[in-house]
Amino acid sequence: MRSQLRKSKQWRYSLSVSYFVPLGKADQARPALNMPPYTITYFAVRGRCGAMRIMLADQGQEWKEVVVNFEDWMKGDLKATCVFGQLPKIQDGDLELFQSNAILRHLGRNHGAYGSNNKEAAQIDMMNDGVEDLRLKYAKLIYQEYDTGKEQYIKDLPSHLSKFEAVIAKNKSGFLVGDKVSFADYSLFEVLLNHQVLCPACLDTLPALKAFVAMMSARPKIKAFLDSDDYKKLPINGNGKQ
Numbered sequence: 001m002r003s004q005l006r007k008s009k010q011w012r013y014s015l016s017v018s019y020f021v022p023l024g025k026a027d028q029a030r031p032a033l034n035m036p037p038y039t040i041t042y043f044a045v046r047g048r049c050g051a052m053r054i055m056l057a058d059q060g061q062e063w064k065e066v067v068v069n070f071e072d073w074m075k076g077d078l079k080a081t082c083v084f085g086q087l088p089k090i091q092d093g094d095l096e097l098f099q100s101n102a103i104l105r106h107l108g109r110n111h112g113a114y115g116s117n118n119k120e121a122a123q124i125d126m127m128n129d130g131v132e133d134l135r136l137k138y139a140k141l142i143y144q145e146y147d148t149g150k151e152q153y154i155k156d157l158p159s160h161l162s163k164f165e166a167v168i169a170k171n172k173s174g175f176l177v178g179d180k181v182s183f184a185d186y187s188l189f190e191v192l193l194n195h196q197v198l199c200p201a202c203l204d205t206l207p208a209l210k211a212f213v214a215m216m217s218a219r220p221k222i223k224a225f226l227d228s229d230d231y232k233k234l235p236i237n238g239n240g241k242q
């Protein structure tokens with residue numbers, strides 16, 4: 001652990017998102033929690049932090065990253081401190097949180113991206129669980145079946161994506177639920193970006209999803225983040241496949 005702490009000084013860097021938001025504005029958005037900014041601890045990939053980073057950028061938040069390299073992770077000291085033995089972890093003041101979807105929900109609550117009432121919150125949970133199902137299929141392809149399963153995965157993809165297409169087409173706001181962005185939108189958006197790398201034409205027959213990706217990509221803070229080196233330098237997945 002001592003070596004982990006010592007080295008973490010070198011690994012710690014800010015994603016330098018200061019141009020995204022003045023801290024004062026972030027304080028107003030989170031009166032109860034009183035900044036400091038969030039700290040994300042994770043590996044040098046987008047992986048399970050892709051959606052939360054996009055969300056933080058869009059919400060005008062500053063955050064720090066502790067980047068863990070694989071060799072140090074394998075020593076096991078940090079792993080032993082993780083509730084489920086895995087990353088990502090987010091630190092928000094004295095709250096230390098694991099599980100990427102719990103983190104998204106927490107950020108959703110903090111930043112008003114969890115619907116306008118309980119009914120919308122329940123629908124957002126449902127949609128996010130649907131995104132998680134897709135994310136797990138994608139992860140299985142990437143980490144277990146890339147060479148043998150890619151063709152079939154791409155064949156099956158329209159049937160999975162069409163479920164999200166129907167929901168967005170029905171909800172005239174362009175978002176998954178209600179009339180404002182939610183954490184589930186960020187998660188869906190990020191997973192769709194990854195799928196467009198896997199299969200660039202995958203949204204061609206899905207106009208509502210295509211418009212959704214265009215709308216999310218054009219949000220100024222998201223656009224600035226996606227254009228940044230901090231975002232571009234990270235591979236999508238830990239094994240280099242995409």
Ligand SMILES: N[C@@H](CCC(=O)N[C@@H](CS)C(=O)NCC(=O)O)C(=O)O
Pocket residue numbers: 047048079085086087088098099100101
């Ligand atoms: N359900 C967890 C999954 C976390 C997970 O799979 N973490 C991987 C990296 S993406 C990890 O820590 N792998 C290292 C290990 O298991 O030792 C979440 O959503 O956060």
